Amino acid sequence: MTDSTGITLHNKRILLVGATGVLGKTYANALAEAGTNLAIADQPGSNVIELADRIGAAGIIMDVSVEDDVIASVNQAVETLDGLDGIVMNAAATGESLLAEGEAFSPFESYPLDVWQKTIDVNLTGTFLVTREGGRAIKESGGGSLVMVSSIYGVVGPDHRIYEDQPFKSFPGYSASKAGVIGLARWAATWWAKDGVRVNTVTPGGVFNDHDKSFSDAYANRTPMGRMANREELVGMVLFLLSDASSYCTGQNYIVDGGFTAW
């Protein structure tokens, strides 16, 4: 990445939230390799401190669904990095991790309110809190970029047939919260546009994570490019949106899905 195009993140002060999962780890490594001044945050019980030590970043414990936690953690990042140029809000309650136990995949006709609420608390309210606290810090640091993370299921409805024989399924709070993230990003983008705070969403398609063949084949069959994403294929868009190469981009949803939502 060269300075002449603006595609450089060297010395940019970046906070990555949700850093230890499938994509988070990939982003954390890429951001460290790109020479950012990096803080990474994740929930209590995660291995975020060990990961941070390993890649030379600052590690922060933060539950995105708890307001005081987000306020304190973003402050900690700002103090540690001496300001903030960018945030990636990647944390989420996802089908394959947080909610894989219990009643997350109940039939909709009897879907439990508490699971719905928890999903909204983490994915949507968490994104609101990180955006409010982090965006203000970026504004006070002279401007920068906030990257939110949605999903193809925030854009189109799931094809429930591809989950029929799977231990995990798509679930309603996920789709609703991920659609909400796109709306929140647009709202915050127009709110902060004159302050130099850019806000965009990255929307990944399904990322291959050792899924069984019947699932990856069924997913691939729904995808114009005929396969799931490799986790590295999401990195470029995130780095681009954090960098000055995207200086005229705000309020948009950047879909990286092998064409999944194109037909």
Ligand SMILES: NC(=O)c1ccc[n+]([C@@H]2O[C@H](COP(=O)([O-])OP(=O)(O)OC[C@H]3O[C@@H](n4cnc5c(N)ncnc54)[C@H](O)[C@@H]3O)[C@@H](O)[C@H]2O)c1
């Ligand atoms: N992997 C995919 O196929 C895919 C597809 C579309 C969208 N996405 C989105 O990309 C992002 C990363 O997905 P992933 O597959 O790496 O998911 P993942 O479940 O592996 O990672 C989610 C991360 O969020 C963290 N997290 C969960 N609850 C939290 C909380 N309350 N406070 C702080 N951190 C919390 C987890 O510890 C984990 O590090 C998510 O926003 C997800 O919705 C993923």
